[in-house]
Amino acid sequence: MSTSTRHRSRSLGGRRRLATAAVAAMTAAILAACGSGSGGGAAAGDSADGSSAGKPVPGGRLKIAFWNDLQACIDPNQVYWIESRSLDRNIADSLTDQDPKTGKIVPWLATSWTVNADATEYTFKLRDGVTFSDGTKLDANAVKTAYDGTVALGPRSTLGVTYLAGYKATTVVDPSTVKVEFSTPNAAFLQATSTTTLAVLSPATYKETPEARCAGKIVGSGAFTLDSYSAAKSAKLTRRAGYAWPSSLVANKGEAYLAGIDVSYIAEDSVRVGSLTNGTLDIAWPRQPISSADQDVIKASGGRIETRALPGISTNLYPNVTGDRPLGDLAVRRALYKALDLPSYTKTIFWDGYPVAKSPLTSTTPYVADESAKLAHDPAGAAKLLDGAGWTLGSDGYRHKDGRKLTLVALTQAGTPGDQLVQDQLKKVGIDYQIKVVTASQFTPTAAKGDYDLVPGYLTRADPSVLGSLLNAAGSTFYTAKFSQDAATAAKVSDLFGKGLSTVNAEARGGVYQQLQDYLIDNGLVFPIADRVQVIGLTKKVHGFAWTSESFLRANDLWLSK
């Protein structure tokens, strides 16, 4: 829900030749094993085993720096901020897990489950011997408390609202069996049970106020416990002794190797990269991709880069078609697709080889469709469409109709180079793309009034139904849904989202979501700009790194060499 905001040295101290050689050999082995965007925990486990550095060494605290913490909340049930969710993944466990490579749901706290034919009843068998870090046992009652508690949060749980859409009740069948019922079909719920948002916290946690939970009063069953959390300043995690219930995707079946994790927040990219290369940090984890130049700096210092596209909604622009606005005309919206040169955008803002946006969903989202033919750059076609719509080129280089200039106001919190490149691309077909920079506090009120022509937005979830959070006017009150479609279009869109949520069969679901993505692009409801790749820098000390299916950190297999 956060809109894209943008913000960003060298040492190798070999004392003796022998040591240097050993380090070099080790680095080479690690780079070979897990250099190019390895996905799952199993793969990372292999790389740890395969590296010449040998067996994982327990101990050491991982120092990781994120860029910021604007939501200032750590409660997994409430937070949408992806950096906090990365930490939550290691503090709190969920009923299921999702394989990052296949998107398949696999057992975690639930050993097995059944789903009824119309996706309204889910029955989970719980794992035995799981305890929260306060000593409470995980049982059906705890799951019920957790899900009821998340529903009770209402809109405070930005993601929970859609994850639990149509939630009726959770019933305790027996101490190790729990049944979740929905009044309307929710086929995406099984994936939702694998997310941090539906992580199961200790029953005692739900007695705390939502504010206290946000500030860190949370107890989970994860491989780490939260010692302290100071919003946007620091967080400290400590290994949970006796942990023995990781998901089946994790190689290390026991306690984590790391003694703990120290989190800091560094807003300035150059400072974060510098801290990584001089060894103050073990992992630099920014929101925006590390620039190719900075990646070279990190590699030159002996470190390495891990990448994985965040699943969910790409960096998109959403139109305002209401009132007398230029984008109310479908021809203008179609011309906009043709005016945008996405491959050139990707190459310039990121680097050659960065995935070009092909759909409103990112490349790692299950059921993503390839809409690239409809998103192809065709300035001549754009000019033709605009001419046809009555917007003729004036002497100032911009298009006009009835004395009105073709001006599109794009709302943003920072005029990034990306915004300026889009501006220049659109200028070439005569569209005056104005970047309206507002403060973070002004952004939401301005957008909620519909005081824009285009507004950015993205969201992370490894299920295509996530698009509904921003575009399903029937289920979301978000401004992107409200202003991007007229009533007739909205009815059709809600219908498709509804179909997607009531279809359990994987193949049939794929068909529905293909249809939905086609419809969104054909009708100009969303303008994909860029895929979202999580790029992080690691020092050569870090081994066994793994991504979760939502491109979060999974620290169970992580270990630090001395």
Add this chain to the structure above:
Amino acid sequence: MPDNLASADLMAPDLLDPPAGRAAGASGDAPAAGDVTEAGEAAAHGPSSAPGGESEAGEPWADGRWAAWRRRWHGAAATLTPLLRRPGFVLAVLFVAFVILSGLVPSWFSSYSPSATSPTDKLRGPSTSHLFGTDELGRDLFSRILHGSTLTIKATSGAVLIAVVAGLAIGVIAGFFGGWVDVLLMRIVDVLLAIPILLMALTIVTALGFGLLPMAIAVSVGITPGFARTTRAEVLRVREQAYVEAARTGGASWSRVMLRHVLPNSWGPVAVLTVLDFGAAVLLISALSFLGFGTPPPAAEWGTLISNGRNYLVTSPWLSLLPGLFVGLVVFSLNHIARTLEEAQR
């Protein structure tokens, strides 16, 4: 004007020593800065001490005015000639003139459009085709700096203009009337001086919104107290002068005395402060635009350019350093000009 000249001879005829002054000015001894500037003053006021006073009384008005202008012109030339022998001063003036000219007509100095992107040319180092290199979108940095000058000069001039007008008004009123008016105004100025300028500017810009005019207003509020204080100090000195008393005794009204006698004789140091504060205002405007409060993209003030480049500081240092150097040189030049003028006034 005649009043002014008349007041000049009333002011301090005994201080003026035209022959000695001229000699010093003609000899042009560089180290004897005091002598040189004294010569300047002498040249400016000296001749007026004899016939200037009569212009009000006897001579036809137009002739007197013409003569006064001629004398002024000669005076100014005599003041400037020794200054022009200082290479640092000349360089500073030339650089500032270049910046102002290039800000007014950037197309004379660069053929590139400041907003035209060229993805294939991104992050090129300085070369003959791109004097200052290109940025992350392949835009010519030199052209962006020159077009940034336009915005920065507008914002700076606006800020200084507001500050001078407001500062002079506050200072003259406080100094001239004294008493509780003075106390009230000066305590307000004290409060303004106690708040860090940048902090106050940030608050004002946040309240008014982003853009050139809000930035100019924010900065002017920050530098007005300095002008008010300086003006007040001068007014306090001038209002005790004999010619002011003479004017009052002669039956001139308060407003006439204030506007015709006090104000024109108080703004010498204020003029120097104006040039000096131009430098400070450039820095403040750049700081605000560095923090992202400037005009919306693609337009970029100098501060915005420095800010955008800092993500590439390790790999493409020119992106931040060249705009930074440019701002540094402008401020340095302005300060140097102000200092030289200050010396010349003494």
